[in-house]
Amino acid sequence: MILPTKNISSDRALLTLAGKVFEGLGSPRTVSGLWDEFRMQQETRPVSYPFFILAIDLLFLMKLVSFSEDGLIRRRTGGQ
Numbered sequence: 001m002i003l004p005t006k007n008i009s010s011d012r013a014l015l016t017l018a019g020k021v022f023e024g025l026g027s028p029r030t031v032s033g034l035w036d037e038f039r040m041q042q043e044t045r046p047v048s049y050p051f052f053i054l055a056i057d058l059l060f061l062m063k064l065v066s067f068s069e070d071g072l073i074r075r076r077t078g079g080q
Contacts, residue, residue, distance in 0.1 A: 002058065017047060017055040022064060028072035031056070 004010040024037050035052055056073065059065040066076050 011045065014051070014055055014058050017051060018058045018062075021052070021055045022059055022075070025065065025073065025075050028068065028070075028074040030072060034073060 001008060002014045004013040004016070010016055020041065021034065021038055024034055024041070029037075034056075035049065038052060039046070056065070060067075064076060065073050067073055
Protein backbone atom coordinates (compact mmCIF):
# COMPACT_ATOMS: atom_id res chain seq x y z
CA MET A 1 0.00 0.00 0.00
CA ILE A 2 2.87 2.39 0.70
CA LEU A 3 4.90 1.20 -2.27
CA PRO A 4 3.61 -0.04 -5.62
CA THR A 5 3.11 -3.78 -5.96
CA LYS A 6 1.72 -6.05 -8.64
CA ASN A 7 -1.76 -5.23 -7.28
CA ILE A 8 -1.21 -1.52 -6.60
CA SER A 9 -0.19 0.67 -9.51
CA SER A 10 2.49 3.28 -8.99
CA ASP A 11 0.00 6.17 -9.24
CA ARG A 12 -2.09 4.65 -6.42
CA ALA A 13 0.75 3.94 -3.97
CA LEU A 14 0.74 6.12 -0.86
CA LEU A 15 4.32 7.21 -1.49
CA THR A 16 3.31 8.62 -4.88
CA LEU A 17 0.21 10.29 -3.46
CA ALA A 18 2.27 11.77 -0.61
CA GLY A 19 4.69 13.18 -3.18
CA LYS A 20 1.83 14.88 -5.00
CA VAL A 21 0.51 16.33 -1.74
CA PHE A 22 4.01 17.55 -0.87
CA GLU A 23 4.30 19.30 -4.25
CA GLY A 24 1.12 21.22 -3.42
CA LEU A 25 2.70 22.62 -0.26
CA GLY A 26 4.64 25.44 -1.84
CA SER A 27 3.23 27.65 0.89
CA PRO A 28 1.52 26.77 4.20
CA ARG A 29 -2.02 25.50 3.64
CA THR A 30 -5.05 24.33 5.56
CA VAL A 31 -5.98 20.68 5.25
CA SER A 32 -9.18 21.59 3.42
CA GLY A 33 -7.37 23.93 1.03
CA LEU A 34 -4.78 21.28 0.29
CA TRP A 35 -7.55 18.67 -0.22
CA ASP A 36 -9.42 20.92 -2.67
CA GLU A 37 -6.30 21.46 -4.77
CA PHE A 38 -5.30 17.78 -4.62
CA ARG A 39 -8.81 16.65 -5.60
CA MET A 40 -8.75 18.90 -8.67
CA GLN A 41 -5.37 17.48 -9.70
CA GLN A 42 -6.73 13.95 -9.39
CA GLU A 43 -9.97 14.52 -11.31
CA THR A 44 -9.23 11.87 -13.92
CA ARG A 45 -8.46 9.26 -11.22
CA PRO A 46 -10.07 10.39 -7.96
CA VAL A 47 -8.53 9.55 -4.61
CA SER A 48 -10.69 9.16 -1.51
CA TYR A 49 -10.30 11.52 1.43
CA PRO A 50 -9.06 8.73 3.75
CA PHE A 51 -6.20 7.95 1.33
CA PHE A 52 -5.39 11.66 1.15
CA ILE A 53 -5.16 11.75 4.96
CA LEU A 54 -2.96 8.63 4.92
CA ALA A 55 -0.65 10.41 2.47
CA ILE A 56 -0.41 13.36 4.88
CA ASP A 57 0.24 10.92 7.74
CA LEU A 58 3.09 9.42 5.73
CA LEU A 59 4.59 12.89 5.23
CA PHE A 60 4.38 13.47 9.00
CA LEU A 61 6.04 10.12 9.70
CA MET A 62 8.83 11.00 7.28
CA LYS A 63 9.15 14.38 9.07
CA LEU A 64 8.64 16.29 5.84
CA VAL A 65 5.70 18.38 7.06
CA SER A 66 4.57 19.89 10.34
CA PHE A 67 1.28 21.20 11.66
CA SER A 68 1.66 24.70 13.04
CA GLU A 69 -0.18 26.38 15.90
CA ASP A 70 -2.11 28.49 13.41
CA GLY A 71 -3.66 25.33 11.93
CA LEU A 72 -1.59 25.17 8.74
CA ILE A 73 0.40 22.32 7.29
CA ARG A 74 3.81 23.43 6.09
CA ARG A 75 6.95 21.89 4.70
CA ARG A 76 9.62 21.37 7.33
CA THR A 77 13.01 22.89 6.85
CA GLY A 78 16.25 21.28 7.95
CA GLY A 79 16.40 23.23 11.20
CA GLN A 80 12.89 22.49 12.50
